[in-house]
Amino acid sequence: MIYSIDVTIEAPVQGTEIADRVEDAVTNLFPDAEFRREPDRFIAESHSLDAFSDTLHEQEILDTARREFFNGRDDEGFSFSLKKQPAFEGVVNFAVGSEDELGDIRVRVDVREPDVESFIDYVAPPTEDGRPVDPDDR
Structure with a gap:
């Protein structure tokens, strides 16, 4: 299956932060992202979540990721x-509740192909007993 997505990542940079560390936090989870610096934030763009998906699998947090993705789902992504x-340590920790005082990394995924649910299944597949389930085995 061919996936066609646009990923936009925004990370605020506060005056008390070292900008390179904020950029590293994003790069650790989205290594192929291309950055542009604005006065108070980084904006990065990518067309893949493969490395991010690998991290979700390694950390064994697929169910949490699916929940967050579906909670933030709309018709386009x-x-x-x-x-x-x-993120600076290369660890995925979803921000829920109130925003961190330094700001959170916000990620928007727009899915063109195939559809939003299929892409979520690709990035964070359904699990059974904590293990990814192959849809063909159901």
């Missing part, structure tokens, strides 16, 4: 937020 400090 889905959105979610991540905590900066864990």
Whole structure:
């Protein structure tokens, strides 16, 4: 299956933060993202979530990721937020509730092909007993 997506990542940079560390936080989870710096934030764009998906599998947080993706889902795609400090360490930690005082990394995924649910299944497949389930085995 061919996937066609646009990923936009926004990370605020506060005056008390080192901009390179904020950029590293994003790069650790989205290594192929292309950056542009604005005065108070980084905006990065990508066309893949493969490395991010690998991290979700390694951390064994597919169910949490699916929940966050579906909570942020609309007709065109889905959105979610991540905590900066864990991202700096290469760890996915979804931001829920109130925003961190330094701001969260906001991610928007627009899905053109195939459809939103199929792409979510690709990035964070359904699980059974914590293990990804092959849809053909159901």
